[in-house]
Amino acid sequence: MFNKIPDRRGTNSYKWDLKREDIIPLWVADMDFEVSEEIKEAILKRVKHGVFGYTFRPDSYYNAVITWFKEYHDFEIKKDWIVAVPGVVPGISFAIQAFTLPGEKVIVQPPVYRPFYEVVVNSGRRIVYNNLIERNGYYEMDFEDLERKIDKDVRMLILCSPHNPVGRVWKKEELEMLGEICLKNDIIVVSDEIHADIIFNNKHRVFLSIDEKFYNNTIVLTSPNKSFNIAGLQSGNAIIPNKLLRNRFERIIELQHLGHSNIFSIVATEVAYTKGRHWLDKLLDYIYENALFVKKFFEKELNIDVNLPEGTFLMWIDFRRIQNPHQKLLNAGVWLNDGVEFGPGGEGYQRMNIATSREILKEALNRIKTIF
Incomplete structure (x- = not known):
């Protein structure tokens, strides 16, 4: 259900359309997944009424x-x-x-x-x-x-x-x-x-x-x-x-x-x-598996400890061993939120949005590996 995501390029997506096309955007906190069928059907029914x-x-x-x-x-x-x-x-x-x-x-x-x-x-x-x-x-x-x-x-x-x-x-x-x-x-x-x-x-x-x-x-x-x-x-x-x-x-x-x-x-x-409860339960399972995937990658490939989030679909990752990590990540083709945006204590950290497909995450992580 969540492994295949729609192509969001060209939809005026704040997440996908603000930077060059070769960048994988894992920043702004919306998800790349389609909404539940129930929500789509209800909105389409309302659209067909034709008066707004x-x-x-x-x-x-x-x-x-x-x-x-x-x-x-x-x-x-x-x-x-x-x-x-x-x-x-x-x-x-x-x-x-x-x-x-x-x-x-x-x-x-x-x-x-x-x-x-x-x-x-x-x-x-x-x-x-x-x-x-x-x-x-x-x-x-x-x-x-x-x-x-x-x-x-x-x-x-x-x-x-x-x-x-x-x-x-x-x-x-x-x-x-x-x-x-x-x-x-x-x-x-x-x-x-x-x-x-x-x-x-x-x-x-x-x-x-x-x-x-x-x-x-x-x-x-x-x-x-x-x-x-x-x-x-x-x-x-x-x-x-x-x-x-x-x-x-x-x-x-x-x-x-x-x-x-x-x-x-x-x-x-x-x-x-x-x-929406059934859809949300499946979503949470998928996101948690994504979090485990990211944690394992950082620890195995980059020797960086990463804490699993207790909540949210965001991960807070310590890049302090890299000088100017945000720019280096952009150069590698990955857009995370720079920790300095979050105020005191955010210096050297990056926020990663993991609410996307496993394949996109895998490609992004391999690009991140290059800056180390």
């Missing part, structure tokens, strides 16, 4: 989201907690505008997804770095550093859970500790959980599920975009139990006139969450 006017989300959409979280993540949410957003990063932007003022501070935990920095800076807020601690390729939160850096101007912390790019799936006690610190200091937690469904030999815990007291200061942002490869449809949801926070968040969306919905994102999300 303004649309609202029906009850069946909300029921699909609620059921997915209950069955897949063992967390029960209520319909009125759900606020539709056009994606997780826009959701973070809305939260910053709703709950912070220009000049106030937002904490991020680098090395982390680059748009976190961009959305903070572009909103006129200040970044506070709470760097992750790395030990032999395994990353942990630095709670002592976090508490030292909190002052009266810190109003928000953006959590990446599971973490992109280091692949951690945070343990319950880690999330609990983080939540206690933020609650004590009246800090809003915005938890980006877009990779929550892509977990290996582990369990993702929705941040809101840790303790009901965190309902008062937490927004969870989710989306089927990564799990079901529908990022181009711009689908997402904010889960906000606290009514006051939810009203302020919704007000920002109203002010920007972003309340209308993408017709196809509604269809795809509902079908993904109601009929």
Whole structure:
């Protein structure tokens, strides 16, 4: 099912069409696989209707989201907690505008997804770095550093859970500790959980599920975009139990006139969450085998230890023994994300997207071998 992928060249693909044709792109985090047949069929049915006017989300959409979280993540949410957003990063932007003022501070935990920095800076807020601690390729939160850096101007912390790019799936006690610190200091937690469904030999815990007291200061942002490869449809949801926070968040969306919905994102999300479990299970098996394949190659052929991701379809690889690795990889015909994009602690690392066919991975790895 996943070994054969469509040719994405010439489709205005952000991943495949931005560099020269001989480069294998393993960078931006979308998958090369076709979506499930159920999603394709549902979208085609909607296309055949032929009218694509303004649309609202029906009850069946909300029921699909609620059921997915209950069955897949063992967390029960209520319909009125759900606020539709056009994606997780826009959701973070809305939260910053709703709950912070220009000049106030937002904490991020680098090395982390680059748009976190961009959305903070572009909103006129200040970044506070709470760097992750790395030990032999395994990353942990630095709670002592976090508490030292909190002052009266810190109003928000953006959590990446599971973490992109280091692949951690945070343990319950880690999330609990983080939540206690933020609650004590009246800090809003915005938890980006877009990779929550892509977990290996582990369990993702929705941040809101840790303790009901965190309902008062937490927004969870989710989306089927990564799990079901529908990022181009711009689908997402904010889960906000606290009514006051939810009203302020919704007000920002109203002010920007972003309340209308993408017709196809509604269809795809509902079908993904109601009929996508079997496809996702097979996807996870394939991606995990890809991760094992990459790990074995680096260790056997290049004598580099690589940690398996606990979650996401991304691998965080240490290239520090190579000078200027990103350019050398491009020269060899492989495009990874340069670790410096992810902020402090990313220097010398590269992020590899392994959600592609085994044959493409094999060719890319053989090219990578040439730079060593």
